[in-house]
Amino acid sequence: MRPDSDQPINIVGAGLAGALLGVTLMRHGCGAIRLWDRRADPRRTRMERGRSINLALAARGIRALEHAGVMERVRPLLIPMRGRMIHDRSGATSLLPYGQRDDEVIYSVGRGDLNRVLIEEAARHQDVTIRFNQTCLAADPIQKVLRFRNEISGAQYSVELTPTIGTDGAGSAVRGSLLNLNYLSVREDWLDHDYKELTIAPVAGRPALDPNALHIWPRGGFMLIALPNTDLSFTATLFLARRGPRSFEALSDTQAVLEFFLEEFPDAVPLIPNLAAQFQAHPAGQLGTVHAAPWCVGGQVLLLGDSAHAIVPFHGQGMNAAFEDCVVLDELLDQADDWQSLFAEFERVRRPNTEAIAQMALENYTEMRDTVLDPGFVRRKALSLELERRFPDRFIPRYSMVMFHPEISYAQALRRGALQSQILLDLDRTDGRTDFTLAANLINERLPALVRA
Ligand SMILES: Cc1cc2nc3c(=O)[nH]c(=O)nc-3n(C[C@H](O)[C@H](O)[C@H](O)COP(=O)(O)OP(=O)(O)OC[C@H]3O[C@@H](n4cnc5c(N)ncnc54)[C@H](O)[C@@H]3O)c2cc1C
Numbered sequence: 001m002r003p004d005s006d007q008p009i010n011i012v013g014a015g016l017a018g019a020l021l022g023v024t025l026m027r028h029g030c031g032a033i034r035l036w037d038r039r040a041d042p043r044r045t046r047m048e049r050g051r052s053i054n055l056a057l058a059a060r061g062i063r064a065l066e067h068a069g070v071m072e073r074v075r076p077l078l079i080p081m082r083g084r085m086i087h088d089r090s091g092a093t094s095l096l097p098y099g100q101r102d103d104e105v106i107y108s109v110g111r112g113d114l115n116r117v118l119i120e121e122a123a124r125h126q127d128v129t130i131r132f133n134q135t136c137l138a139a140d141p142i143q144k145v146l147r148f149r150n151e152i153s154g155a156q157y158s159v160e161l162t163p164t165i166g167t168d169g170a171g172s173a174v175r176g177s178l179l180n181l182n183y184l185s186v187r188e189d190w191l192d193h194d195y196k197e198l199t200i201a202p203v204a205g206r207p208a209l210d211p212n213a214l215h216i217w218p219r220g221g222f223m224l225i226a227l228p229n230t231d232l233s234f235t236a237t238l239f240l241a242r243r244g245p246r247s248f249e250a251l252s253d254t255q256a257v258l259e260f261f262l263e264e265f266p267d268a269v270p271l272i273p274n275l276a277a278q279f280q281a282h283p284a285g286q287l288g289t290v291h292a293a294p295w296c297v298g299g300q301v302l303l304l305g306d307s308a309h310a311i312v313p314f315h316g317q318g319m320n321a322a323f324e325d326c327v328v329l330d331e332l333l334d335q336a337d338d339w340q341s342l343f344a345e346f347e348r349v350r351r352p353n354t355e356a357i358a359q360m361a362l363e364n365y366t367e368m369r370d371t372v373l374d375p376g377f378v379r380r381k382a383l384s385l386e387l388e389r390r391f392p393d394r395f396i397p398r399y400s401m402v403m404f405h406p407e408i409s410y411a412q413a414l415r416r417g418a419l420q421s422q423i424l425l426d427l428d429r430t431d432g433r434t435d436f437t438l439a440a441n442l443i444n445e446r447l448p449a450l451v452r453a
Contacts, residue, residue: 012174016118018167020070023118034130054109055227057319070118077117087215091267106403110229137177139178144161145160163302168307188291189291191288195313196248221241223239224237224268236272251279257279295308295351301343302346306318379430398414
């Protein structure tokens with residue numbers, strides 16, 4: 001399909017997915033593209049606070065950045081993390097590697113820097129216009145208009161609803177307006193746990209923690225994590241219940257905050273300057289999964305990225321999945337006859353995969369905050385890496401399939417992961433003496449051949 005150049009494509013939301021989609025479609029030769037965002041231009045202003053400051057980028061996201069030809073610009077922003085550094089209450093640490101090959105690492109990247117680079121890349125093309133400070137109020141397929149408010153002048157106005165892709169994030173206004181017009185149904189499953197970000201400052205010009213790891217203080221029921229930044233600081237995030245004895249609600253004053261941190265994360269306390277003040281000043285964010293159906297209205301509107309399928313952040317895959325969306329849409333463009341068939345096919349291909357990663361992301365919360373403390377889990381994790389060494393064409397740990405193997409779909413990773421986890425339970429022995437003949441038989445009997453896209 002060759003999009004009609006008289007019909008500009010609207011991308012509502014120039015965040016991570018929207019900006020990358022702009023670059024991707026432009027490289028495809030899609031004619032005029034109009035990007036809209038309610039924020040001020042991030043090339044001129046600092047990023048808004050209160051959003052996750054850094055993110056884990058993995059193979060699916062990298063593949064999408066390469067597909068769009070922007071990976072070389074992004075690379076200098078990346079800090080490799082080779083595993084989870086577990087901090088126990090005594091302050092002792094141990095590294096659980098993510099994979100077993102040198103390239104099986106994930107990368108910490110600053111949200112603001114990444115978004116700025118993607119916007120710069122999109123803006124290089126003369127057929128792309130980016131309009132900041134424009135809040136989308138609604139997409140209306142009946143009146144065939146997109147409604148906006150100019151945040152500088154306060155004026156409201158409408159533009160024609162040419163093919164429009166809503167990439168305006170988890171709280172999408174595009175999705176909300178389609179819901180109001182009964183074009184789709186939405187279920188938002190909010191966690192009863194919130195998150196709050198705190199900064200770990202460098203010490204004497206050096207990172208306060210090993211910068212090549214994702215640090216976790218798992219405490220069963222809640223956890224603190226920290227990812228490195230290029231300015232040598234770390235962004236720590238506390239994930240904790242909203243209410244209850246151990247909760248954000250219970251941390252209502254300075255003393256309660258300090259006591260809680262000293263008891264639970266004593267080695268982190270000296271690293272977080274003005275801990276109590278930071279804690280009071282920084283907002284708590286909500287976490288949830290968005291289930292919307294359908295994602296499209298004819299050939300008029302499509303939801304993509306978080307607006308279609310926001311997930312909890314515990315697998316570090318929301319942005320990666322949103323980036324993968326861009327590749328899938330781009331690959332389908334050539335086969336589609338028109339926008340309607342393109343949008344419908346995108347949803348058909350993509351939905352099973354985004355549902356799978358939504359489920360795995362929820363499961364990973366339990367793994368990060370609780371299961372990593374279980375000796376059985378640590379044993380089976382090591383065994384799964386050994387099985388991958390011995391049977392690399394058949395057995396790949398689920399975490400690795402999700403993070404390091406973009407050629408294996410999320411849905412396949414979920415299916416195989418369930419089979420593999422039963423195999424691991426059947427082989428698990430507390431003395432660690434695995435019967436590898438039995439392992440070979442179980443793997444051959446139970447695991448179908450891998451399908452790589
Ligand atoms: C605490 C936390 C940690 C995370 N960690 C990771 C991680 O490690 N790895 C990972 O892959 N993912 C992670 N994620 C998920 C990731 O942030 C999202 O999946 C990703 O940002 C989705 O990109 P998006 O472009 O769809 O939405 P967003 O990045 O939210 O972008 C939406 C854009 O739309 C604009 N917008 C919103 N409303 C309007 C409107 N009405 N009109 C115009 N513009 C609008 C916004 O200004 C923004 O620019 C994390 C999320 C959270 C909350």
